[in-house]
Amino acid sequence: MPSAPISERESTKGDLTLLATGFDLSLRAENKAPNTIKSYMASIVLLDEFLAAKGMPRDVENVRREHIEAFQKDQLTRLRPASAGVRHRSLKVFFKWLVEEGQIKTSPMANIKPPTIPVEPPPVLPDDLAIALIKACGGQRFDDRRDKAIVLVLMDTGVRLGELAAMGVGDITQGRSPSPWVIRVSGKTGTGDVALANKASLALHQYLLARAKHPQAREPWLWLGLKGQLTSNGIAQMLRRRAALAGIDHLNPHRFRHSFAHAYLAAGGQEGDLMRLMRWSSRTMVGRYGASAAAERAIASHAALSPVDRLGRK
Numbered sequence: 001m002p003s004a005p006i007s008e009r010e011s012t013k014g015d016l017t018l019l020a021t022g023f024d025l026s027l028r029a030e031n032k033a034p035n036t037i038k039s040y041m042a043s044i045v046l047l048d049e050f051l052a053a054k055g056m057p058r059d060v061e062n063v064r065r066e067h068i069e070a071f072q073k074d075q076l077t078r079l080r081p082a083s084a085g086v087r088h089r090s091l092k093v094f095f096k097w098l099v100e101e102g103q104i105k106t107s108p109m110a111n112i113k114p115p116t117i118p119v120e121p122p123p124v125l126p127d128d129l130a131i132a133l134i135k136a137c138g139g140q141r142f143d144d145r146r147d148k149a150i151v152l153v154l155m156d157t158g159v160r161l162g163e164l165a166a167m168g169v170g171d172i173t174q175g176r177s178p179s180p181w182v183i184r185v186s187g188k189t190g191t192g193d194v195a196l197a198n199k200a201s202l203a204l205h206q207y208l209l210a211r212a213k214h215p216q217a218r219e220p221w222l223w224l225g226l227k228g229q230l231t232s233n234g235i236a237q238m239l240r241r242r243a244a245l246a247g248i249d250h251l252n253p254h255r256f257r258h259s260f261a262h263a264y265l266a267a268g269g270q271e272g273d274l275m276r277l278m279r280w281s282s283r284t285m286v287g288r289y290g291a292s293a294a295a296e297r298a299i300a301s302h303a304a305l306s307p308v309d310r311l312g313r314k
Helices: 016-029 034-053 065-078 081-100 127-136 142-157 161-165 198-211 232-246 255-266 271-278 284-290 294-305
Strands: 172-174 181-187 190-196
Touching (some): 016 034, 034 065, 065 081, 127 142, 142 181, 142 198, 142 232, 142 255, 161 181, 161 232, 190 198, 255 271
Antiparallel strands (some): 181 190
């Protein structure tokens, strides 16, 4: 059962959930992303509920390492290791903040290791399914033009779902060959430009012609639905619908990002350039995303660089 609202509970100075309110305000003052704040706060609520259910201390001064470890063990029975890892990182930030605020002297998480996360690279979208998805968006109607443009922009740039949904008409500028159009994107890693090649640029141009006749055409948002802006949830629903028509199961929007990274590296792209295109600040992300279909790339490279086949080659 969810914890009662703070106003309905007897709170003390060290009350976990009461202090979480200040943490929430601090995160907002730092302009943290809404989804990041949501994840942090959800982890705190889950910890509070677990401690209450197990009869463990809920005032932060008495929360110990063994309490956190018991919670983490419980989460691993319910969640995948990666999701349990998110809980761990969120709580680590929260207790660090409590130390900085003088609410506790030391963090109970100081020596707790995060869950070991097995390497499970998500599958990329193979060429035959990518073609099937594009064909599933064929047609002359407004939503056909829009959906095809969205799919090709995702495939051609690897932008995040939130970045795609936030695009505005004013973010599009004319580029130079071989990238006819460039789109300015804003997301959790800052602002940057992504380039569209010919096919994606053409699909976007065709959508803009159809968009000009839309009742909400004066709205600044690039992607429009029946009543205005097409949100992230709306785009995700559209992708699931089009994927079903193409015979694709479980198409997560982030799969496009992994597929883009794989295709770029498979074509001989440099890791440093990929970092700039994906707007990453850490090379760790290259390894994480590049792990998708890495074996496939290695086999293809071997075919071209076989030591045996090179014998006697002039």
